[in-house]
Amino acid sequence: MKAISLDLGGSHVSLAVVEDTTILMSQEISVDAGGELLPLLPIFKTIVYDMLAELRIPVEDCIGVAMGCAAMVDRATGRVLSTNGKFEDSPGIDLPAWSREEFGLPFALENDARMALLGEWYAGAAKGSDDVVMITLGTGIGGAAMAGGKVYRTKQVQGGCLGGHIPALFTGRKCTCGGFGCMEAEASGWALPLIAREWPGFEKSRLATLDRIDFRALFQFAREGDPVAIGVRDRCLHVWACGTVGLIHAYGPELVVFGGGVMRSGDIILPYIRDYASKYSWIPSGPVRILPAALGNHAGLLGAIPSLTDVVSDANAIPA
Ligand SMILES: [Zn+2]
Numbered sequence: 001m002k003a004i005s006l007d008l009g010g011s012h013v014s015l016a017v018v019e020d021t022t023i024l025m026s027q028e029i030s031v032d033a034g035g036e037l038l039p040l041l042p043i044f045k046t047i048v049y050d051m052l053a054e055l056r057i058p059v060e061d062c063i064g065v066a067m068g069c070a071a072m073v074d075r076a077t078g079r080v081l082s083t084n085g086k087f088e089d090s091p092g093i094d095l096p097a098w099s100r101e102e103f104g105l106p107f108a109l110e111n112d113a114r115m116a117l118l119g120e121w122y123a124g125a126a127k128g129s130d131d132v133v134m135i136t137l138g139t140g141i142g143g144a145a146m147a148g149g150k151v152y153r154t155k156q157v158q159g160g161c162l163g164g165h166i167p168a169l170f171t172g173r174k175c176t177c178g179g180f181g182c183m184e185a186e187a188s189g190w191a192l193p194l195i196a197r198e199w200p201g202f203e204k205s206r207l208a209t210l211d212r213i214d215f216r217a218l219f220q221f222a223r224e225g226d227p228v229a230i231g232v233r234d235r236c237l238h239v240w241a242c243g244t245v246g247l248i249h250a251y252g253p254e255l256v257v258f259g260g261g262v263m264r265s266g267d268i269i270l271p272y273i274r275d276y277a278s279k280y281s282w283i284p285s286g287p288v289r290i291l292p293a294a295l296g297n298h299a300g301l302l303g304a305i306p307s308l309t310d311v312v313s314d315a316n317a318i319p320a
Helices: 038-055 095-103 112-123 192-198 215-223 227-251 261-280 296-302 304-312
Strands: 002-008 012-019 022-030 062-069 071-074 079-083 107-111 132-137 141-147 255-259 289-292
Touching: 002 038, 002 112, 002 296, 002 304, 012 038, 012 296, 012 304, 022 038, 022 296, 038 095, 062 095, 062 112, 062 304, 071 107, 095 107, 107 112, 107 304, 112 132, 112 141, 112 255, 112 296, 112 304, 132 227, 132 261, 141 227, 192 215, 192 227, 215 227, 215 261, 227 255, 227 261, 255 261, 261 289, 296 304
Parallel strands: 002 062, 062 107, 132 255, 255 289
Antiparallel strands: 002 012, 012 022, 071 079, 132 141
């Protein structure tokens, strides 16, 4: 099966033609994080048709167009319902109609964390496991869950995809979601500079010399013995570990997969979380496996086939 796959990030969009678990061709373009989606659609169309031409694949050989985006989406209607400062015009766009008009194909829209989970389940670290939680550690923290080989969903579109907003500290910092002390507000890329600057002794830390405090620098300085970096790092590890226990208790997965850019330091992060989760989770069935994602940035693109296989069987999404 072949499909067209689009992965909308905050600062870039990846476009690909995929066949089963293989990316036949892909292209990445930089976009304005706060910009609009509508002006990009003709660019997407051109890139997709150029790739199909180069691959000598007729568009009708594809089963559909799949799109992952960092938003709450209604999969049944293919509509974006709520964004968090990215592509604010997207709720007004009829993306299934765009897909029908420009490609003559069904359209599957999915939250980016769910799409990454589908990709890892179909072609990566979660292959062969049907009860899975995926957590992506990056600028924000994404979460998605799967039970019995089906993405966890409820009538409320956020069902299962707000793992990053599991409260980790009820006295904690205000989060972008409106809540307080979420895992994301206490240990994510956007929260990290706020956490570091409040840390006692911050002004003496090497972190204070940086224009932009990120996890790469945090882990590096901690490895080199900077006491503030060690303190902040260990606090973040603790937050992620507590959040993981929360997700294990909520969804009862056999496997938790960690992805996202922060996982460059997975050699520190995963042993800590495995140890914590094995000590502090109530799991009579035995330890939950905790693995790094295997597909990196390709996870979302490779979620296309499983996400479309669902939608193509849904009469509402098949073109008239
Ligand atoms: Zn939150």
